[in-house]
Structure formats: structure tokens, C-alpha cells
Amino acid sequence: MDVAKLAGVSTATVSRVYNEPDKVSANVRERVEHAALTLNWFPNAAGRALASTRSHIAGIIIPTLDDQVFASQVSGMQAAFAARGITLVLGCSNYDPAQAIVQVRAMLARGVEAMAIVGEAHPAELFDALRLYRVPYAVTYAYREGSPHDCIGFDNHAAYVEITEHLIGLGHRAFAVCVQPTRDNDRVQARVAGIRSALERHGLAVRPEHMFEGESTIGFGRRSLRSIWQSAGEHPTAIICGNDHIALGVLREAEDLGIAIPGELSVTGFDDLAIAKEMRPALTTMRVDTAEIGRLAAQHLLDALDGKRVQHGHEVRAQLQVRESTGACPSPVSRRS
Amino acid sequence: MDVAKLAGVSTATVSRVYNEPDKVSANVRERVEHAALTLNWFPNAAGRALASTRSHIAGIIIPTLDDQVFASQVSGMQAAFAARGITLVLGCSNYDPAQAIVQVRAMLARGVEAMAIVGEAHPAELFDALRLYRVPYAVTYAYREGSPHDCIGFDNHAAYVEITEHLIGLGHRAFAVCVQPTRDNDRVQARVAGIRSALERHGLAVRPEHMFEGESTIGFGRRSLRSIWQSAGEHPTAIICGNDHIALGVLREAEDLGIAIPGELSVTGFDDLAIAKEMRPALTTMRVDTAEIGRLAAQHLLDALDGKRVQHGHEVRAQLQVRESTGACPSPVSRRS
DNA sequence: TTGTACGCGTTATCAA
DNA sequence: TTGATAACGCGTACAA
Numbered sequence: 006m007d008v009a010k011l012a013g014v015s016t017a018t019v020s021r022v023y024n025e026p027d028k029v030s031a032n033v034r035e036r037v038e039h040a041a042l043t044l045n046w047f048p049n050a051a052g053r054a055l056a057s058t059r060s061h062i063a064g065i066i067i068p069t070l071d072d073q074v075f076a077s078q079v080s081g082m083q084a085a086f087a088a089r090g091i092t093l094v095l096g097c098s099n100y101d102p103a104q105a106i107v108q109v110r111a112m113l114a115r116g117v118e119a120m121a122i123v124g125e126a127h128p129a130e131l132f133d134a135l136r137l138y139r140v141p142y143a144v145t146y147a148y149r150e151g152s153p154h155d156c157i158g159f160d161n162h163a164a165y166v167e168i169t170e171h172l173i174g175l176g177h178r179a180f181a182v183c184v185q186p187t188r189d190n191d192r193v194q195a196r197v198a199g200i201r202s203a204l205e206r207h208g209l210a211v212r213p214e215h216m217f218e219g220e221s222t223i224g225f226g227r228r229s230l231r232s233i234w235q236s237a238g239e240h241p242t243a244i245i246c247g248n249d250h251i252a253l254g255v256l257r258e259a260e261d262l263g264i265a266i267p268g269e270l271s272v273t274g275f276d277d278l279a280i281a282k283e284m285r286p287a288l289t290t291m292r293v294d295t296a297e298i299g300r301l302a303a304q305h306l307l308d309a310l311d312g313k314r315v316q317h318g319h320e321v322r323a324q325l326q327v328r329e330s331t332g333a334c335p336s337p338v339s340r341r342s
Numbered sequence: 343m344d345v346a347k348l349a350g351v352s353t354a355t356v357s358r359v360y361n362e363p364d365k366v367s368a369n370v371r372e373r374v375e376h377a378a379l380t381l382n383w384f385p386n387a388a389g390r391a392l393a394s395t396r397s398h399i400a401g402i403i404i405p406t407l408d409d410q411v412f413a414s415q416v417s418g419m420q421a422a423f424a425a426r427g428i429t430l431v432l433g434c435s436n437y438d439p440a441q442a443i444v445q446v447r448a449m450l451a452r453g454v455e456a457m458a459i460v461g462e463a464h465p466a467e468l469f470d471a472l473r474l475y476r477v478p479y480a481v482t483y484a485y486r487e488g489s490p491h492d493c494i495g496f497d498n499h500a501a502y503v504e505i506t507e508h509l510i511g512l513g514h515r516a517f518a519v520c521v522q523p524t525r526d527n528d529r530v531q532a533r534v535a536g537i538r539s540a541l542e543r544h545g546l547a548v549r550p551e552h553m554f555e556g557e558s559t560i561g562f563g564r565r566s567l568r569s570i571w572q573s574a575g576e577h578p579t580a581i582i583c584g585n586d587h588i589a590l591g592v593l594r595e596a597e598d599l600g601i602a603i604p605g606e607l608s609v610t611g612f613d614d615l616a617i618a619k620e621m622r623p624a625l626t627t628m629r630v631d632t633a634e635i636g637r638l639a640a641q642h643l644l645d646a647l648d649g650k651r652v653q654h655g656h657e658v659r660a661q662l663q664v665r666e667s668t669g670a671c672p673s674p675v676s677r678r679s
Numbered sequence: 680t681t682g683t684a685c686g687c688g689t690t691a692t693c694a695a
Numbered sequence: 696t697t698g699a700t701a702a703c704g705c706g707t708a709c710a711a
Contacts, residue, residue: 006688015698020690030696045474050452051397052688054388055703070417073410080407083434087445092452095432097420108424115387115429137382223616250616257620279560279587280617283594343704352682357706367680389704392687396706 012040023048060116063306065145066096066108067123068190072221074276074295075123078145081299082121089307091118102189106131113138119306121145121299125154126191141309145302146295147192148320156318157302159293161192164323165199168245168273168291171325173207176334177243177271180204181215183229183255184247193247196275200245215241226254234262242270242334249274249281252288256330267332277326286329293323349377360385397453400643402482403433403445404460405527409558411613411632412460415482418636419458426644428455439526443468450475456643458482458636462491463528478646482639483632484529485657493655494639496630498529501660502536505582505610505628508662510544513671514580514608517541518552520566520592521584530584533612537582552578556588563591571599579607579671586611586618586627593621593667604669614663623666630660 009016014033021029022037029037041047054060063086067075083093094115096108105122109131112120120135120142132154135142144156172180182200187193204210214236219225226246233240246252252274259266266272266286274281277292301319308315346353351370358366359374366374378384391397400423404412420430431452433445442459446468449457457472457479469491472479481493509517519537524530541547551573556562563583570577583589589611596603603609603623611618614629638656645652 016689017691017699018697021697024690028696033697045471047447047451049392049688051388051391052703053690055386055392055705056688056690058690058703060388070407070413070420071410073408073413076407076410076413079432080434083407083432087433087448092431092448094429095416095420096424097417110384111424111429114384134382223620253617253620260622280590283560283590285597353705354683354707355681358681361706365680370681386704389687390706392689393704393706395687 006046008037008040008044008046011044012036020048054116060118061090062092062094062112062115062117063119063121063303064094064096064109064112064115064117065121065123066098066105066112068100069097070095073278074146074293077296078123078299078302081296082303083299085300085303085307091307100186100189102126102128102131106134109134113140118310119143121157121302121306123147124191125149125152125156126189126194141306143302143305143318145298147195148318149195152318154318155305155315157305157321158298159321159323161195162199162202164275164291165196165245166203167323167325168275169200169203171289171327172243172245172271172273172331173203173209175243175271175331178209178334179215179239179241179243180209180211181217181229181233181241181244182211182246183217183219183226183244183251185221185251186218196247212238214238221248221250223250223254223257226251226256227258228254230255230258230264231262234264240270243331244270244272246272246274249276249278249288249290252290252330253278253280253284256284256286256288266330269335271331271334273331275323282326282328284330289326289328289331291323291325294321297321343383345374345377345381345383348381349373357385391453397455398427399429399431399449399452399454400456400458400640401431401433401446401449401452401454402458402460403435403442403449405437406434407432410615411483411630414633415460415636415639418633419640420636422637422640422644428644437523437526439463439465439468443471446471450477455647456480458494458639458643460484461528462486462489462493463526463531478643480639480642480655482635484532485655486532489655491655492642492652494642494658495635496658496660498532499536499539501612501628502533502582503540504660504662505612506537506540508626508664509580509582509608509610509668510540510546512580512608512668515546515671516552516576516578516580517546517548518554518566518570518578518581519548519583520554520556520563520581520588522558522588523555533584549575551575558585558587560587560591560594563588563593564595565591567592567595567601568599571601577607580668581607581609583609583611586613586615586625589625589627589667590615590617590621593623593625603667606672608668608671610668612660619663619665621667626663626665626668628660628662631658634658 086093098105123146125144144154146158148158217229274290277290281288343353435442460483462481481491483495485495554566611627614627618625
């Protein structure tokens with residue numbers, strides 16, 4: 006190598022300067038560093054990876070970057086890994102299990118040392134591959150007691166139990182639910198299950214015609230509310246949404262339809278987007294520190310790489326933010342007026 | 343290699359199966375693929391990179407993932423690169439030139455074959471390094487005739503000229519400006535310059551006390567408007583914001599202060615977030631297809647890698663979305679009432 | 680169409 | 696503390 010030649014040392018010594026600096030005399034170290042600087046040289050990652058069997062690469066699979074909660078999780082992880090010299094490689098599954106597998110394979114080929122994956126609704130094949138190659142991994146954005154995986158996130162089921170209990174506590178008995186597609190999405194499934202189990206505890210249930218599943222957009226929220234209000238039967242007094250986007254749509258459509266919130270209808274979201282507390286009425290929702298999930302996941306994986314005995318995972322709490330969009334259930338009398 | 347052994351061929355043949363499939367007989371190909379499957383083997387990226395001097399890695403440096411416009415750009419690029427077997431590595435500079443350089447160095451060490459960088463306000467050192475290592479690169483999210491770099495994006499200056507002309511056309515003469523920090527940010531600088539040059543053309547200017555620079559948040563928008571309305575002098579009749587977040591804040595604060603929009607004050611944003619058209623009044627803003635910028639940038643870089651003679655760049659148009667938040671300038675009489 | 684043999688740029692081992 | 700040398704896992708001439 007030219008740097009070694011210029012510094013008048015062997016390539017082994019150059020390597021030591023970068024990997025075990027204290028095993029090299031100050032004099033030599035200085036010479037090597039100077040040579041590297043003038044030659045504009047730095048260690049080649051591929052060579053390093055091949056010789057050391059350490060790639061210094063970690064991977065993360067998320068559904069999509071278009072959702073802020075995942076973007077900030079990636080952001081938190083990337084920063085935490087970068088501080089330890091590990092490059093984070095990103096893959097998007099677009100909510101498609103097949104794509105997730107392809108991405109994981111690609112990362113395995115890259116020699117990822119650790120992986121994070123959003124959710125646990127993935128083919129067993131995916132986790133099998135990770136175990137086969139002894140790649141430590143963590144499931145993020147979801148936390149579930151009894152999960153076979155290490156998970157870093159919050160309990161989606163418990164969070165929606167809390168939302169539902171909040172509404173029940175306000176006297177609501179008739180609910181509508183608007184959520185993202187549940188297919189291949191354990192987080193949304195857990196949320197719906199949380200709603201159902203909380204209701205069941207009070208002898209309640211969501212009527213099938215008040216269950217809506219669709220894209221995570223304002224438009225879907227709008228359409229759902231319109232459809233509810235156009236239908237014959239009795240209207241629900243509360244709508245639980247799968248996230249803030251959908252809830253925002255419900256809020257906007259309610260204004261257009263002249264539905265008083267929370268007078269006639271209570272609405273809840275999830276994520277606590279910046280705009281949520283700015284709406285009029287301000288949106289009741291739950292806040293999760295997703296960047297923190299990313300940081301914790303990175304830390305967890307780094308610990309695993311360091312051979313530390315790691316916990317089963319880490320639970321982050323989702324915080325209910327009660328605002329103006331939820332209120333006491335309208336009495337039958339006032340509803341008639 | 344075990345796969346070669348199991349398939350009864352040489353390692354060279356295994357390599358061919360993956361890199362030049364048509365140069366291998368169907369029979370052998372099948373045997374190798376079967377062997378790979380049973381042994382759960384796939385080519386090691388580090389070995390590949392070392393032997394071929396092609397890393398199949400590209401990099402992108404963005405300011406932050408917390409801003410949707412950059413997240414979707416990454417998303418578009420990642421998909422386009424993945425379709426060609428190239429892994430995208432992400433780096434966030436947090437609007438700090440020093441961090442950008444560190445990230446670029448790390449990517450160079452990884453042997454990136456191409457790079458995209460948001461904006462051109464980076465130390466010459468950064469672009470020098472890219473040129474030194476002959477890494478094709480593109481500046482994204484900004485397009486400027488006469489730029490020394492290939493750029494894929496829109497003309498920030500022209501976009502803000504258009505916004506300003508729209509307001510001037512409505513009769514406005516007194517403007518306030520609320521933008522993100524201009525330091526180290528050529529895009530925001532170009533936007534402010536666009537405003538100034540459009541105004542100048544009409545013999546107008548922004549009064550220094552009506553220029554606000556701060557974080558890209560609803561809160562900053564709110565604070566700015568409050569400060570304007572509290573100050574003594576004559577109020578501006580239009581506020582041009584650096585993006586939708588800030589404009590949303592202005593809109594919300596205006597409602598709280600009882601300022602009629604657009605009756606007393608016109609407001610413009612930038613980005614056309616999903617919520618922009620849902621606000622009441624709906625926000626006048628500009629839309630840019632940032633995912634498309636990502637796709638185009640990836641295509642541009644892929645072409646460069648393929649040795650195609652590439653254009654200087656590609657301009658994407660920002661589209662003005664005129665909505666309810668901008669209207670005719672209030673006449674002096676009505677303003678007194 | 681297939682195999683042989685070398686080299687890509689590091690790190691690890693061992694010896695000095 | 697340093698150097699020599701053999702891997703690491705692949706691609707690529709070149710030869711067969």
C-alpha cells in the first residue's frame with residue numbers, strides 16, 4: 006500500500022494505527038496519519054469487511070419513509086449507530102412481506118451485523134434467515150409481552166385499550182373505528198384488538214357497519230365519516246382512528262357536515278403530529294417518541310454485538326394527550342335536538 | 343467454496359451464474375442454483391466489491407429525515423436504486439457542513455459509486471473529495487442555471503418570485519417574510535433572494551423588522567405573527583413563509599388574534615403538505631414532487647454509471663396552488679374600519 | 680462452455 | 696513495538 010510505503014512502515018502497522026492506535030508508537034502513528042492525509046487515503050471498507058468478518062453495517066426494514074413515525078425512528082437509529090462507526094442501511098417493504106424478505110436477503114448479503122424490523126407480522130422465513138446467519142435483530146414499533154423476539158416499542162394493544170377506556174369513561178357506548186389496512190400489519194391488528202377487548206369488558210362492541218379500513222389519509226377519514234352519517238342506523242358518538250391523518254380527515258369532514266365536536270361526536274387519533282394540537286378542536290391522540298425507539302433499538306443491538314447480556318427488549322410508553330376532540334357522550338335528549 | 347463443491351463446478355462458474363447467467367449452460371446453472379438454495383448461500387458483497395471494484399452502493403446526504411420532503415426524496419431514490427441492485431446508504435447532516443463532510447468521507451470509504459447531496463451550500467472540500475475519487479454526484483432539491491454541479495430539483499429563486507408576483511398581482515405592497523435559518527442553506531437563501539428580486543422589480547422591499555428567521559415549526563410561525571401584530575408600525579398585508587409548517591403557524595395564530603385571512607392578511611407556504619388544502623382558510627402554497635426528484639436523481643446517477651452522456655441535470659417544476667389564504671390586498675379604508 | 684490462478688485491500692497470526 | 700505472510704470471498708483474465 007502506498008501509505009505504508011510513504012510512511013516507511015508495513016501495511017500491518019497502518020492497520021494498527023486505525024484499529025489499535027495505542028499499540029503503535031506515537032512517532033509511527035504520526036507518520037502514518039500524515040502519509041494518509043497527503044495521499045488522501047482511508048481504509049477501504051470492503052477490504053476491512055473481508056479480512057475482519059465485520060462489516061460495520063446494520064440494517065433496518067420499515068414499511069415506508071412516507072410516514073413520519075418511521076422516518077424519525079430511522080433518524081434516531083442512524084445517529085446512534087453512526088456514533089459507533091456503523092453505517093445504517095435502509096430498506097422499505099411497502100407493507101409487503103415479500104419485499105421485506107427480499108430486503109433482508111440483500112442485507113444479509115451485505116453482511117449486516119444487526120437488524121431492526123418494524124413489526125413482527127413477517128414470514129417465519131425472514132426471522133429464520135436472521136437466526137441462521139446469527140444476526141442479532143430487534144422488532145421495533147411494537148412491544149408485546151410473550152413475543153418470541155426482542156422488541157423495542159410500545160404496546161399497541163394497551164394503547165388502544167387506554168383510548169377506548171377514556172371514551173367509555175366519558176359515557177360513550179356507540180363507537181366507530183377507522184384504521185389503516187390490517188393485513189400483514191400486527192400493529193394495527195393489535196390496536197383493533199385493544200379496542201374490541203376494552204369494549205367487551207363493558208359488554209360493548211363495534212357494529213360491523215361502523216368498522217372502516219382504508220388508506221392512512223385525510224381522505225379516508227373524510228369518506229368514512231360521510232358514509233357513517235349518510236347511513237340509516239343510529240350514529241356512533243365516538244370515532245377511534247388508527248392515526249392522526251385519518252382523525253384529521255374526520256375532524257375536517259365533521260366541520261363540513263356541521264357535526265359538533267365533541268358535542269355530537271368525539272374523535273381520537275394516534276401519533277400526535279405537530280398539527281394535532283393546533284386543530285380546532287384540538288385532537289385527542291397519543292404520543293410516542295419514535296426517535297427514542299430508534300435510539301433504544303440501536304443501543305440494544307450494539308449491546309448485543311458487544312456480547313452484553315441483553316434484555317428481552319424495551320417498552321416505550323405511549324402517552325395519551327387528552328384535548329378538545331373528546332368529550333362527554335351527548336345525552337339521547339340533546340342528540341335529538 | 344462449498345456451493346461450487348456441492349454443484350460439482352468451479353468457483354468461477356458459480357460467479358458466472360450470478361453475474362453472466364447466459365454464459366452458463368442451463369444444466370450447470372440449475373445445479374448451482376440448487377446448491378446455493380440448499381446451502382443457503384448467496385454472494386458476499388464485500389468479496390464482490392473487492393474483486394470487482396464495484397460496491398453496488400450509492401449514498402445520499404440530506405439535512406434531516408424529520409422533514410417529509412427529504413424523506414420522500416430518499417424513498418424515491420431508494421426504490422429506483424434497489425431496482426438496479428444498488429443499496430442506498432443514508433447520511434443526515436443536520437444542516438451542519440462539518441457533519442456533511444464526515445458523512446461523505448464515510449461513504450467514500452464504503453466505496454460509494456454515486457452520491458446525491460441536498461443543496462450546494464457545502465464546503466468546496468466536499469465536492470473536491472467527490473471529484474478526486476471520481477464519484478459521480480448530483481445536487482438535489484435545487485436547480486440553478488449556471489450551477490457547476492449536476493442538479494436535480496426545482497428553482498427555489500423562481501418559485502419564490504412566482505409566489506411574490508402572485509401577491510403583488512393581488513395588490514399587496516407591504517410584506518413580511520418568515521423563513522427557516524438561511525445559514526448554510528442555499529435553498530432558503532435563494533427563496534429569500536427570489537422574494538427580494540420580485541419586490542425590487544416593483545420598487546418594493548421588505549422592512550427589516552418584518553423579516554423573521556427561525557425554526558421550521560408551527561411555533562415559529564405563531565411567534566412571528568404575534569410579534570408583527572404587537573409592533574407599532576404599519577402591518578404588512580401579506581406574509582410569505584419558507585414552508586407550510588411556518589405558514590400553518592401563522593394561520594393558527596391569526597385565528598387566535600382574530601385576524602381575518604385573507605381579508606386582512608394573505609399567507610403563503612411551501613411544500614403543499616396534505617393538511618394544507620384542508621385548513622380553513624385553505625393554504626396557498628407550492629407543490630413539488632420530491633419523490634420524483636429522488637427517482638430522477640437515481641436515474642441520472644445510474645446513467646452516469648452506465649457511461650451514458652448525461653445532461654447537466656433536470657428541472658422539476660414547483661406548482662403554485664392558489665387557495666383561500668391569499669386574496670386581494672385590503673384597501674386602506676377597509677383596513678381602518 | 681468451463682476451469683485455473685491471481686489479485687482486490689484489508690486484518691490476524693506469528694515471529695522478530 | 697513492528698514486520699512478514701497468509702487468509703478473507705469473490706471476479707476476471709486466460710487457457711482449455
